[in-house]
Amino acid sequence: MRKLIGHKKGQFVIIAVLMIGIMIISIGAVMNRAVTYYKQEPWEEYLTLMGSVELSSRRLVELSLANYTNAINPDSNILKANLQKWQINLTRIYPGYGIAINYTLANQLYNVYGTSIRYSLGLNYTWQKPSSFSAANATFNLDINSVGLKGYRFVSVAFLNLRILNVTTDTNEIAVAVKREDVVPVTGLGKDNFEVAGLGILKVSSRYDQQYLVVYKIKCAGALTLPVTVRLWDTRGIQVTAKYP
Amino acid sequence: MTMKNRNKGQIRVIETILASFIIVVALSFVNIFATTPSSPRYEATDLQKVGYNVLHDLDEQGLLPRFVYKGDWGSLRAALRVTLPSDVYFNMTVYDLYNTKLDDATIFYGDPQMFATSKNIASVTYGLVGSPIKIGAAYQAIYEPRVVILRLTRG
Numbered sequence: 262m263r264k265l266i267g268h269k270k271g272q273f274v275i276i277a278v279l280m281i282g283i284m285i286i287s288i289g290a291v292m293n294r295a296v297t298y299y300k301q302e303p304w305e306e307y308l309t310l311m312g313s314v315e316l317s318s319r320r321l322v323e324l325s326l327a328n329y330t331n332a333i334n335p336d337s338n339i340l341k342a343n344l345q346k347w348q349i350n351l352t353r354i355y356p357g358y359g360i361a362i363n364y365t366l367a368n369q370l371y372n373v374y375g376t377s378i379r380y381s382l383g384l385n386y387t388w389q390k391p392s393s394f395s396a397a398n399a400t401f402n403l404d405i406n407s408v409g410l411k412g413y414r415f416v417s418v419a420f421l422n423l424r425i426l427n428v429t430t431d432t433n434e435i436a437v438a439v440k441r442e443d444v445v446p447v448t449g450l451g452k453d454n455f456e457v458a459g460l461g462i463l464k465v466s467s468r469y470d471q472q473y474l475v476v477y478k479i480k481c482a483g484a485l486t487l488p489v490t491v492r493l494w495d496t497r498g499i500q501v502t503a504k505y506p
Numbered sequence: 507m508t509m510k511n512r513n514k515g516q517i518r519v520i521e522t523i524l525a526s527f528i529i530v531v532a533l534s535f536v537n538i539f540a541t542t543p544s545s546p547r548y549e550a551t552d553l554q555k556v557g558y559n560v561l562h563d564l565d566e567q568g569l570l571p572r573f574v575y576k577g578d579w580g581s582l583r584a585a586l587r588v589t590l591p592s593d594v595y596f597n598m599t600v601y602d603l604y605n606t607k608l609d610d611a612t613i614f615y616g617d618p619q620m621f622a623t624s625k626n627i628a629s630v631t632y633g634l635v636g637s638p639i640k641i642g643a644a645y646q647a648i649y650e651p652r653v654v655i656l657r658l659t660r661g
Binding site: 284285286288289296309312314316320321326327328331343346347350456492496500 | 533555561571637
């Protein structure tokens, strides 16, 4: 009888050892999975690629608008032509990813940041007004087959608005407000960014304004006479020409 | 009766010690197999992410296209040195779409031997579409793609 009990104790020890082993392996497996799991997610890798393609596409829309607004004979097909080339070149720049990009150009009346814009092949400029603007708009669809991404949609808008607020002929000063996409005031503009028709510019200074946030004061080198025409180029090379009144 | 209760208490203490022992053994066991973020297995992927982020940030700020299209390789090298961690060596090459090398091989930092011997070298490809060039008062904005290849390794 005693022997039997002793044998049972032996069995208990074996079972206990097995259970302890299972516990150690289970905890080990769970911990190992917890430590390494996040690394197996490929999303970070293709997010950076998506970000690069999206930024380059936006840059191309801005570049095309800069070309359109600076040309002596503007080519209304420039955005479409550039995007067609971009579609082809993208596969050469990022080979092996299975990248494909499709685009749609804005081609009708849009309300952009409170301004009605009638796009033609994704481009429009309305100049020679106290509030003038240049704008471009394209919608993209991105596929990256290597990571199974289909139909990632993003919109690239380029917008530059120049508003002549006031012209003071006594002091030869012009007050203007400059805004870009999302009605964000453009900061850091200087003498090189502006041109006043028929006059040199002595100085460009900026000040805070409650309504427009940033207002530029252009001090002209000669006597100002109305109407006044002001040209602006931002750092992206996009041009706008406004006329007052 | 009192003796029995005392014995039970001792067994509880032994059980607790045993349980703690199991947990400690399990954690030690995990450490042998755990692939931590600093593992060489992930080094190239990590460097690739760093490279992408750096190029993306420089592009977002407008610095990358400006330096590349002006051929200002010295400023580009300085910008990369400031942005990348000091123990990361880099070698950047700029090509046009026809694989013609455009830079003068100076966008480089670190020991050249490292790129020949290191097992963990990350390569990042980044595309640029163009940059407006100021001519007089106006700008010339031409679509002229460039391919930037940034190779990274840890020193």
